[in-house]
Amino acid sequence: MIYSPKSISNAVQILQDDPDAQILSGGTDFMVEVNFGHRAPTSVLSLRAIKELCTWSQQDGVIRIGSALPYAQMETGPLAKLLPALAQAARTVGSPQIRAAGTLGGNLGTSSPAGDSLPVLYALDATIIIATATGERRMAVKDFMVGPKRNALSKGEIITAVELPASTGYQGYSKVGVRNAMVISIASACLVHNPIDRSVRLAMGTVGPTIIRASAAEKWLGEECDLASASSITPAICAEFGRRCGDESQPITDHRSTAEYRRHAVSVITSRLLERCAAS
């Protein structure tokens, strides 16, 4: 059975009536699993007809992105101006075909430590909005992802949106892969500078079971520099910051790379992101 509801309430109801229905957004993870025989859905709930999920809006400095908005719409245009790091992360996802279909809801649904949007959501302390049978619940992204490909979503729930603060200072994303495009990350990082609350937040992808916030490095940086502006960040501080971020990573060795390289690479890109912040 294929369901294609037009409203969130309808969609939630369908999941009540047919608990085996599997949620399909852009299908770029879903269909790969079907093709590999890792998933054999008997019924599918498609989100594409729910207009509300395919839009974004901005109110009082909070940006709300529908869970089924494709990456292509984050890469350029007004949303990219408000959230440059998200735009950069979106640009690194797959190929144009994948970016025309793939969504944040799907990236969160899969919860891979290599998911490219996730470090951005972590660095921005995003809130995940979830529709449930009884209404809605809100959750910090750091509580959402609980392990590699595991999250806090319960059966019958649908991610409807992600809420993020608009940028107030430098933000950037960087991803290491062996190929110059269309590659799964080996290490990635997002850095967000907020001059108002004098903070730099840094989240790392693919170097642990979940996305990792480099909290200790962030704290150290806050003590070293006055982050009301980026002007006091020196090259030496950038290098030390990168080293400390690397220390907080928990990478593994697999067929894509080694733990040693991942730790090294994440140090290099976090230090470079801070250099870019200082130069901004």
Place this chain on the structure above:
Amino acid sequence: MSVKTRTRRDILGTSALRPDAVPKVQGKFAFSSDLWAENMLWGATLRSPHAYARIVSIDTTAAWKIDGVECVLTHEDVPGKPTYGLIASDQPVLARDFVRYMGEPVVLVAGDHPETCRRALAAIKVEYEVLEPLVDPEKSIDLSVPPIHPDGNLIRRQQIIRGDQSLIGEVVVEGNYELGMQDQAFLGTEAALALPDPGGTGVELYVATQWLHEDRGQIAACLNLPEDKVRLVLGGVGGAFGAREDISLQVHSCLLALRTSRPVKMQYSRQESFFGHVHRHPARIWMRHHATKDGRLLRVEARVVMDGGAYASTSSAVLINAVTHVQGPYKCEHATVDGYAVRTNNPPCGAMRGFGVVQACFAHEGQMDKLALACGISPVDIRLINAMETGDRLITGQTILNSAPVAQCIRETAEIPMPPNMTNDTDVLAIPGGSGLTATPSKIRRGIGWGVSIKNLMYSEGFDDFSTARCTVEDGRVSLKFATSEVGQGFVTLAPQIARTVLGLDEVFIETIDTGIGSAGSTSASRQTWMSGGAVNGACKLVATNIIAEVAKMRGLDPSTLQIQGTDIVDLSGNAVESVVAATKGKRFSETYEFHHQPTGELDENGQGDCHTAFAFVAHRAVVDVDPDLGLVKVVQIATAQDVGRVLNPLSLLGQVEGGIAQGLGLAVMEEIIVENGRVRNPSFTDYLLPTALDAPDVIARYVEVPDPYAPLGAKGVGEPPCISVTPAIVAAIRDATGVDLLRVPVRPQDICL
């Protein structure tokens, strides 16, 4: 009447378009995976999950019970020869007592739907006694492990002993080189449709392959049918690169079709494809070069170890190519070479574009750079000083009779302008790290590297790989018949170009490519332009002679005074007697021609003998940008001058050059099948990385045209050379940029920065 001087379209030397170009771009070309027949079943293969195991039992009862399953077959159901293979028949059609590599076929099913087949495979119970796999090639050489196959663990050893065995050069350089396992990664996975004859007396197979006749022989033997009862028709081929030389699903699909008396289609997924064909041999090569202090190469010592995996495939020929090419395109009098192709429980390896020479070239070019450094000369000069010429002897004692413009290839490559330097406004997508935005432009370093290679063309060691073609002219139209596999290389473009040029007729048709005519040999070894081109040329020339004879007879002229020029038959003073179209109105001429290359010989135990047919040469210069801190690379430009003999189709040629360079780049920096203890870890395009458009460099190509006296059209094969020396050139450029002595490909980021 004077001869019309209009320029003719699509003759030799022009960029005639592929006849299938437009349908391919529009998605209308029927690849083998698009084959379909009324009432057809789907076939599927159960493969070994283990690298090495003894089969204790196979229970297919549950699979038979599934609705829609028509047939389940094991080794017991193979009616003919239980094994097949290109050189040695050592690979079971279906495993019987042992499985020797991960992915080895064990059971076949046919069902009404791919999903039915999937369920049937899941229902089959195979009990294995898992054994410790042999994965270290050295253990196959020292015979320290019991044979994993009745034919033994050593597939072939070949030495080359020439000249002074104790000679020590004034300058000696040494290195240990290693190459990972590359996949051909053609885009059209294995696919075939088998149609049984009524009563099971024969079978027709539509299949994507490189050599119809060789397949037919192997299939017929396994099916226990006479060869003429097995008819093969070429299905649309989506690339080959050597991976379609060995049998994959050919015998399987025929077995299922004959057993069920229904058409059976088989098609591999990408994942299955990684297990369904042979790969490029991983190799470990030690070399020691001896030279005078001014850089003249005197002696090469080498030890070459190639891991053939579980079955022999073409390993013995790949090894011969490797050991006979260790000197590279350089003069060298003395040699001590020891080469081994061994059997292990790793995935079987066989033919891939470059066929053993890729491995040798990566090592000898690394050595030439070491030599240049040791002698204080530039990489270009060391190669020029030693460049081989026509008349030089190889370390096998064979004299190079072909054109050998090695120095010219190097000089012309050196003349190609360098790419502009990177600036702060260079597109971020064009610097290392690309869309990942990892690079800080000020930290990028640029390097330049060189690679030059020699490649044998056609088959070696006494093999007569002839090709057959028939040319028929009727009413001013030409039809050509041959069994030459078109795998994307462009013979379907070239053959009509030859016919138009020779016959002066514009309308040329290609008949179905099948086994309804003699063999064309394999579309491999850069050989079809030379071999099948020679056959088509020969057949067309015979027909041209007949047409002229006919015109001469009708007009009472001496045929030796007539020839075809443009679209006319002209006399000695160049005056048109009659157009060829007019001369063939209402008439039919048909001739078949077999083209054979000059014979070759065997190698003796010292590796001496005239074993190769012909040679082609090429030079590559790579410019790369490297992010030394992250070990990420962007190949900026490849400059190349290739010895092609004669350019027959500039567009086709550029396609081969650019494609080969992309494939060589893949081996240099990203393409590798990762095998751990016999298990393939990355059988998908998610993790087996091929270069994308953002990874591909600018290619600036020049062609050195010295027509080869032995080539029927003056043209050499151009398919393999582009991918051979580009790999060492890129690695040399990375070494130049970073100072890191990289001796293994693909170069991984951690090899550069850790």
